[in-house]
Amino acid sequence: MCLALAAALLGCSSGGGSGEGDGPAVASESPAVSVGEPTERLVSYTSRLPIAQFSYTEAENTAIDSAQQLLTQHCMNAYGIAYEPMEPDRQTSESADRRYGVSSLNEAARYGYHPNPATLRDDQVDIPKEALPVFYGKRGAPQGSGPDVVYKGKKVPDAGCFGQSVGKLSQYDDPDGAAVASRIATGSFQESLDDPAVKDVFREWSSCMRKAGFHYASPNEPLNKSEFQGGEVISAQERKTAVADVRCKETTGLLNVWFNAESAIQRAHIQANAKALQGLRAAHREKAAEARRILAEG
Structure with a gap:
């Protein structure tokens, strides 16, 4: 898939911490909270940051992904393999932005710090197992190394049909x-x-959390807590912590303060790197234009 620069905008943080009142995971217990309106308004912070203007637009991403899939289909068909292109990977509006951690009461109550399942994409290739080498080529091997991949007497591109299309x-x-x-x-x-x-x-957020019974110095601590990471079981304690986290963010206005501070930092860096970023934007437009040309030709 085409990797949008917007993906790089997802903030990462480090830190650990222990919340007071932490107890054993209880998968069946639900937090006793009111989770907000069903039509909760989800605010995007990542896509509104100044550097986002130098990402691919959603339309450009869709065009590039679709063009790569079309080229892959043509290549696979040349080997007599039926291949149905995957749907383009689109930004979902079903999940709240998590650059600054959890920001939705509804999601916090349902998933805690785990990702909303609606954001998880299944990229399983739907082709016969014996045809996978045609799709992937010398997967895992440096370009040009190892024996050639041959399918029914015909050499396969080293990068496979998909890799060749991306290239x-x-x-x-x-x-x-x-x-x-x-x-x-x-x-x-x-x-x-x-x-x-x-x-x-x-x-201010930390003080608010203490009043709710949780001791964390910053929103990054519960977000990265090991007990709240991985696995399919989401404990009641995780949900309660996440709900308190979001409520304290709302009470203190943390999300907007953080967003405004980071935006100012980015604007200064963008001004200092204007030439390089304008070149990047031009490259994006050129690539998207070529993708649309490929799609038009079919």
Whole structure:
């Protein structure tokens, strides 16, 4: 799939912490909370950050993904293999933005710190097992190394049909510009943690959480707590913590304060790297235009 630069905007954080009142996981117990309106308004922070303007648009992503799938289908058909292109990977509006951790009461009450299942994509390739080498080629081997992959007497591209299709469009990529944008997107998150306004609102959030019975210094601590990571079981304690987390963010205005602080940091970096970022944007447009041309030709 085409990897949008917007993916790089997902903030990552580190930190651990122990919340007071932590108990054993209880999968069957539901938190005694009111989870907000069914039509809860979900706010996107990642897509509104200044660096997002240098990502692919959703329409461009769709065009590029679709073109890659079409080229893959043509290649697979050349080997006599029926291949139905996967649906383009689209940004979902069914889940709240989590750049700054959980931000939806409804999701916190249902999933705690686990991801909303609606955001998980199944990229299982629906082709016969014996035909997988045609799709993947020398999967896992450096380009050009190892024996050739042959299917019914016909050599398969080293990168496989899908890799070859991705490569056809990757010639329009701007790795240097993408590296600059990615560095800004990830670095601004870390820099924002040292912003005075963010530190102040973290203290307010922490105080709010203490009143609810949870001791955490910052929203990153429960988000990265090992007990709340992985596995299919979501404990009642995790849900209760997540709900308190979101409510305290709402009470203190933490999400907007954090977003505004990071936005200011990004604007300064964007101004300092204007030439590289404009080149990246031009490369994106060129790649999307080529993808639309491929789709038009069928």
